[in-house]
Amino acid sequence: MNLASVFPHPIIQGPTAGAGNTPAQVAAVSNAGGLGTLACSLLSPDTIREQTAQIRALTDKPFCLNFFVQGMPEPDPAEVARAVEWLKPLWSSLGWTELPAPAKWCEDFAAQFETLIALRPAVASFTFGILSEAQIRRLHDAGILVVGTITHADEALAWQSRGADAVIASGTDAGGHRGTFIGAQEDAKLTTFELLPTVVSAVHIPVIAAGGIMSGADIKRALDGGAQAVQMGTAFLVTDECAINPHYRQRLLTAGDHPTRLTRTFSGRYARGLENRLMRELAPVEKQLPAYPIQNALTTPIRAEAAKRGDTELMSLWCGTGVSRARPMPAAKLVETLIAELNAA
Structure with missing residues (x-):
């Protein structure tokens, strides 16, 4: 199984830990032909199990679970x-x-990892660090595709060398946390469309572009630049299924x-x-x-x-640099709108 065969549209809903990411949102995106992602990094193993069960009650489509790689x-x-x-x-x-x-x-990543293996989602993505080859083998043995978040080409090569199936190239325009794990965070300075060509030319595994992508035209630009898909977080923060704090939501909509x-x-x-x-x-x-x-x-x-x-x-x-272009609507409608825009572009 490869990443392109998992979801029909090249759109991944980015994990937004602590910002209202819900099972309903994840399922809506996956049902619409994108890849919904549940941010598990701040959740206990019990909560991860409960929310994954809720997603599975709402969709039979593939989805992704996302984690922070960290020690205690x-x-x-x-x-x-x-x-x-x-x-x-x-x-x-x-x-x-x-x-x-x-x-x-923080949550115990080792316990979260065992929960992930048992739950067997189609895809798991990781940020803040890198898994060992043995951990990636265990995920593959469980039928789980492995995606690592990177902020420069050396990190992409590191994930590729350990057996990852794809990498998310996260530019400085992306909202939320930077995923840098090699070198100083301040030194990973490339925006999404500066970063993308350096990663695409460095690795042979699929590259997913993330950061500042808000429209179908942005998606087309990323695909034309060699990305196989995009990950969009800020765009989905104001969708109806996101349980974001209403005051936070209003700040995004009036940014x-x-x-x-x-x-x-x-x-x-x-x-x-x-x-x-x-x-x-x-x-x-x-x-x-x-x-x-x-x-x-x-x-x-x-x-x-x-x-x-x-x-x-x-x-x-x-939120990312594209926040002023965020559009409030149901998550499935956003996927549909983005695909229409992509086709028009």
């Missing part, structure tokens, strides 16, 4: 205390006398020319979103903040409380 951190308590102090102006502005301590820093930028203030890993107060206030210490997932866990209660209050200035408003 053991942070220096002094580093954590420093970060909590830097965050104090933000959490104290919520009326708190202390920042709630995280119950855990206009409001700037997006890459920041590590929210999570300790560079990610793109709409600029807001939290980004600006932590900018002076941005490079000193703890790495993902420590900073991510520390800011989670602040963002959750801000979401309850509708305060988008303290929420992570992840």
Whole structure:
């Protein structure tokens, strides 16, 4: 089985961890002939099982499960205390006398991986790191196609050498987290259409373009540039089936020319979103903040409380550079619209 045979239209709905990705959305995209993706990185194994069962109740088409490749951190308590102090102006502005301590820093990827093997989706995609050859063999033995996220050609070659079936070439215009795992995140500077030709010429496995792709014309440009499919996250954030916070959704729909930028203030890993107060206030210490997932866990209660209050200035408003072109409609209608635009182009 190869990737092209799995879904008829060259459109993958990008995983949007923590931004309302739902089984209904995943199933709607797959039923429409694209490839729906469930963001599993922030979910427990039990929740992954429950949501996968919900997807299967809504579609018999292939879908993808997406994960962050990461170990369990053991942070220096002094580093954590420093970060909590830097965050104090933000959490104290919520009326708190202390920042709630995280119950855990992140989900256990090893446990998630075993769950993935047992669930056997058609496709699994990964970001933040790279699997071992043995892990990829286990996925292949379970009938699962393996897709790695990359931000430069060396990472694509690394995934190819370990047996991946395809790579997602993620440009700096993409919303959410950067997937860099070789070299410094700041050094992976290529936009989608700068990155795409360097990856296509470097590897012989299929390349999926991601970042700033919002229309059928954008898809055609990517396919003409050698991509076999595109992955679109921001475009699907405002679809009807996405359970995104309504205040976040409204900010996306009214983004206009409001700037997006890459920041590590929210999570300790560079990610793109709409600029807001939290980004600006932590900018002076941005490079000193703890790495993902420590900073991510520390800011989670602040963002959750801000979401309850509708305060988008303290929420992570992840989106790509094409956000002003996002169109609210049902997910299946968006796939249909994109295909019509692609054919017209």
